[in-house]
Amino acid sequence: MTTDNTETRTVGEIAEELYLQCIRCGKCLAVCPVYRETRIETLSPRGRVALYRAVGENELSTGEVYANKFYNCLMCEACREACPSGVQLDVILTQVRADMARSGLLPGSLQRLDETIVAAGNISGEANEQRLGWTSNLESPPAGLDHGGQAEVAYFVGCVSSLFPASYSIPQSLVQIFERAGVNYGLMGGEERCCGYPLYLNGEVERAVEMARRNIEAVRATGASRVVMSCPSCHHMWKHTYPELLDEDALDGLEVLHETEMLAELARAGRLHLKPWPVTVTYHDSCDLGRKGGIFEAPRDVLRAIPDLELVEMADHHANSLCCGGGGNLETYNRELAQSLPRRRLEQARDAGAKYTVVSCQQCKRTLFGAARREKIRIRVTDLSEVVLRQLEDPSDD
């Protein structure tokens, strides 16, 4: 039992039309990863809407306990997708987090994350120049370092792949694929910064805007007309949130793509020569790329281009995909809860008969890979870029 001793504070406006839309049918309970694991109504989408409504009707005051219910959320938006009544849960969840941040209720662990990002320009806190650490054990330095302002595609690597060695293989694979396929790409190195998504999720909108401006500048300096991301969260932030935060034409002349779209385009153009791989794989849609970004078929098209590969779907897939547990900064806020979530997803992969779960997100990879070990579930987890590089025919075979 907990006791709410925190003082009452006033937060931003509660929009009546947002909560009146909820008729409490409970359909969101069936899809919320946190509810499915905890079975606690207060940690469910319907519960959060009820809390939001109670505040709006002056029946409840906000405080740390209230905030806690909203930070124990993956922001995966499965609830918004499932809602028959059209409740805009994404708007409610984002608004409450922004209100919490403004009224000083941002939890300490998330405050520290934000301070790190602002000070260092990345989520790990290392000097931002270290962003090229992943290039050090490549056979030769990536061609994208010498773009001379003439690149066609800028590669926005993202913090996790740049700075966490367990994810290095994703950018390493992608630049090798680019070079084998003859893509003229450029890297920003230390000029690239955190995309700002963690700040935005924590409700720190102004700080996210600053990141957006500097990143757009850095990409424009490469001369590229396209920018590609490996990280679905960076992609979502760039493609959907930057234009909202800045202005509609902030990205004029710049096409924002995810790695999977580039790979599908190269496969379609016959620029990837892929060897057969007789194995059963399933594809895990990341929330930011799939449900929020609408990109479902590009990664599947790439997998289908691999001869002999059998692609199977899990019980929850496409727009109804089940979050791996790595979203919403939950891992930083409540590690124990976050770590309890991926098991269900891995069981779905196993039940689908897959040997491999292919992801296109470094965070999903980290989360599912770690959980497979912890839970001793025999499923291999690999990124699409790693699969493609491994299946590229040796140039000497050509």
Add this chain to the structure above:
Amino acid sequence: MTENKLSPAVIDELEAIVGEQYVLNSPEDLVAYSYDSTFTSARPNLVVLPGSTQEVSKVLEVANRELIPIVPRGMGTGLSAGSIPFGGGIVLPLTRMDRLLDIDLDNMMATAEAGIITSELADALARKGYFYPPDPSSDHYSTLGGNAACNAGGAHCLKYGITGHYVVALEVVLADGRIMRVGGKATKNVTGYDLVHLLIGSEGTLAIITEVTVRFITPPETERTAEAIFPKLADAGKAINAVLSSGAKPSMLEIMDETSIKSVEDYLHLGLPLDVEAILVIQTDGDEAEAVRGIEIVAEVCRQNGARDVRVAATPEESAEMWHARHSISGSLGRIRPNKLGEDITVPHSVIPRLITRIKEISARWNLPIVIFGHAGDGNLHPNILFDKRDPEEYERVEGAVGDLFRVAVELGGSLSGEHGVGVLKRPYLEMALGPVAVEMQKRIKQAWDPNNILNPGKIFV
């Protein structure tokens, strides 16, 4: 009053039983456990989440001693306000008790804790090649224990029966904390009163269901689904009876009226026709020949009775889409008005066309939109009154319309509730439906089982 009974010493005692983290009393938790899927709400004084039958038993010993109301709750998706703690007290969600305990393939029976999600039981059985037919629209977000306590139905009930037809045994905790097992796996058993079926549908007023044993069956070899489009609602009503007497043996026969169609189309964008008054969604099953022949008869009969078009699903995916539309109506109604009152009146299926006419009259008389959908084939309709509770004058009209709906159902030889239960919302009409003697006998049962009236007090009876 209840608040005083929940002294720090009593709360300590409850925490010692279930663990500190499973006794909730923050205002946030009390808000989250104050509602079900109706428009009403009331906060409990405490939420206690037991993890085992033993813990339920000990919690009830304390509650019975201290005379604290206990309101059992599954996932809070009931439609009768049956799990809302109007008199305060302890809300007791069974959601932590969600283990599937046994699948007995020899007897074709499965045993699970009360808090298991119904679809998770059905999916586990389907993976082994078996079929658990009761399928309330909320089967992915309601519990087996809740389904048993309310005797939930669903679309498949037309051919396969309701939850109560599948429950063979229960483990329950009585008001004083004693644990009792009733029923069993023997198919025939007339040793004493049939307490299993007394408890089924008792809405948590006689005992707390902690474990449920259900039988299951082998699934039909195949199924076929058709959507019949009716420009006139009255024709759809007539077609229902024609289909039922045609020899097609439908496994599901559901109706969606004009407003249901528009509301669900707005949600799913399936391309449903928006210029018609009704759609019937019908399924046949059996072996290949039986299912195909059945759906052909259905299509023919619907055409003869005014269907403009009958679309037979070509693939299981198309069929799933048709049913997804039907299952999504209730939730999608929030797109039209902020509140809905979803009833589940039930009549002999022969008078469905008359019932539809009467509902339309009630809608006009009270100047309120009433959406009609539901299990037309078994005579169980869901007229949903749409309104805005913030307007007191409108809410008065809603109450008037509800009374009329119940009166019409009883007049036509039916009753108040086919599958949602009485809860609080239908209490005032109980005597009208059952007569004073039957109500008196039911109240005596309640008094015998729960002399201190701590189990879901104020439900079913005024």
